[in-house]
Amino acid sequence: MKKISLAEPNIGNKEWQYLKECLDSGWVSSSGSFVKRFEKFVSKKTKIKHATAVVNGTSALHLSLYVLGIRETNEVLVPSLSFIAPINTIRYLGAVPVFMDCNEHHTMDITKTLEFLNNETFMKAGSCYNKKSKKRIAAVLPVHTWGNPVEVNQLYSICRKKNIKIVEDASESLGSLYQDNKGNMVHTGKIADIACLSFNGNKIVTSGGGGMILTNKKKDSDLVNYYSTQAKDDPFYYKHNNVGFNFRLTNIQAALGLAQVQSLPSFKAKKKKIYKIYDQSFKDIPGLELIKPAKNTRSNYWMTVLKVNKKIFGNSRDQIIKKLLNAGIECRPVWYPNHLQKPFKSFQSYKVQKTQSEVKSCICLPSSTNLSKTDISKVVSTISRMQK
Ligand SMILES: Cc1ncc(COP(=O)(O)O)c(C=O)c1O
Numbered sequence: 001m002k003k004i005s006l007a008e009p010n011i012g013n014k015e016w017q018y019l020k021e022c023l024d025s026g027w028v029s030s031s032g033s034f035v036k037r038f039e040k041f042v043s044k045k046t047k048i049k050h051a052t053a054v055v056n057g058t059s060a061l062h063l064s065l066y067v068l069g070i071r072e073t074n075e076v077l078v079p080s081l082s083f084i085a086p087i088n089t090i091r092y093l094g095a096v097p098v099f100m101d102c103n104e105h106h107t108m109d110i111t112k113t114l115e116f117l118n119n120e121t122f123m124k125a126g127s128c129y130n131k132k133s134k135k136r137i138a139a140v141l142p143v144h145t146w147g148n149p150v151e152v153n154q155l156y157s158i159c160r161k162k163n164i165k166i167v168e169d170a171s172e173s174l175g176s177l178y179q180d181n182k183g184n185m186v187h188t189g190k191i192a193d194i195a196c197l198s199f200n201g202n203k204i205v206t207s208g209g210g211g212m213i214l215t216n217k218k219k220d221s222d223l224v225n226y227y228s229t230q231a232k233d234d235p236f237y238y239k240h241n242n243v244g245f246n247f248r249l250t251n252i253q254a255a256l257g258l259a260q261v262q263s264l265p266s267f268k269a270k271k272k273k274i275y276k277i278y279d280q281s282f283k284d285i286p287g288l289e290l291i292k293p294a295k296n297t298r299s300n301y302w303m304t305v306l307k308v309n310k311k312i313f314g315n316s317r318d319q320i321i322k323k324l325l326n327a328g329i330e331c332r333p334v335w336y337p338n339h340l341q342k343p344f345k346s347f348q349s350y351k352v353q354k355t356q357s358e359v360k361s362c363i364c365l366p367s368s369t370n371l372s373k374t375d376i377s378k379v380v381s382t383i384s385r386m387q388k
Pocket residue numbers: 056057058059082083085086143169171172198199200209210211
């Protein structure tokens with residue numbers, strides 16, 4: 001039985017060609033030309049001025065928070081509904097997450113986050129402090145979950161007033177657009193202080209493992225470049241005036257990433273098509289619906305997520321997952337809420353309610369760009385046959 005996978009990479013001839021070119025050149029570590037070409041290509045595509053390729057999305061987030069000055073006396077507002085990586089990176093720096101709820105698009109609930117900032121914080125000497133913990137809220141970290149952009153304008157205008165830095169986790173949203181404060185559609189991350197991408201194997205574009213740090217600010221980009229390469233003050237005589245990281249992407253990974261990102265338009269078109277087919281197939285089945293992107297945004301449809309109302313559909317989310325797995329169809333529940341994870345459950349969460357019900361009722365469906373129509377039909381018929 002052929003297995004249908006959740007999110008597998010789509011590797012073409014160009015990937016083999018660039019990898020061969022890279023290996024033949026002998027430049028396999030992080031100094032080769034593919035790293036520069038990959039960074040330049042993503043910067044042009046996103047229209048964000050500076051791009052630094054790093055080893056993965058997690059290190060991108062870690063270093064971004066670090067160069068923006070986030071340290072152990074600080075708090076960072078972050079959604080509970082997310083892959084665990086952004087929360088871990090806050091903890092690497094000794095800072096503390098404050099968990100926010102999600103909305104129907106599975107992105108950070110901006111209304112509740114603003115309510116928290118308006119009612120639960122105070123300003124002192126130009127900085128924003130949490131009334132409860134008395135710690136400084138130094139950053140927000142919204143995540144564009146499933147490729148669905150967060151609508152950030154209202155939040156960011158308050159953050160700017162309260163001297164709160166903005167790091168966007170765009171790991172899942174390469175190719176997704178949101179509106180800036182003038183109503184222009186721009187790439188996710190464009191209006192943050194820093195945005196981070198992931199090129200993990202399950203993402204819309206992969207470099208095997210990899211990430212990228214994007215910013216319009218030269219000063220922050222210079223810091224990222226400096227700290228990601230062991231903080232070399234004199235690279236010839238090995239003088240280091242600070243403690244740095246070894247976070248740069250290798251040329252081999254960049255060769256793969258460059259070939260992949262050159263196919264982004266076709267990957268995006270394929271992802272959207274997959275979403276539309278699922279949507280058409282499930283729209284008349286009571287108790288089933290897809291998680292949709294917000295109206296004024298353009299998602300890359302990285303992952304299609306199905307929400308199950310057990311009372312109406314007649315079978316639970318877990319029964320559907322079991323049936324799909326038995327049929328050789330890979331699928332996953334949505335991440336366990338981060339405010340309930342063992343290392344984080346002592347930290348503050350603000351009215352996180354929707355996250356818990358969403359997590360219990362949702363399934364990530366196969367969304368690979370190389371899914372065939374027959375594969376999608378099999379997923380759909382396996383689920384729709386369970387209707388009671
Ligand atoms: C939302 C989100 N943030 C961060 C990451 C971390 O990226 P990486 O696996 O490249 O470290 C991922 C994916 O893996 C992710 O989905």
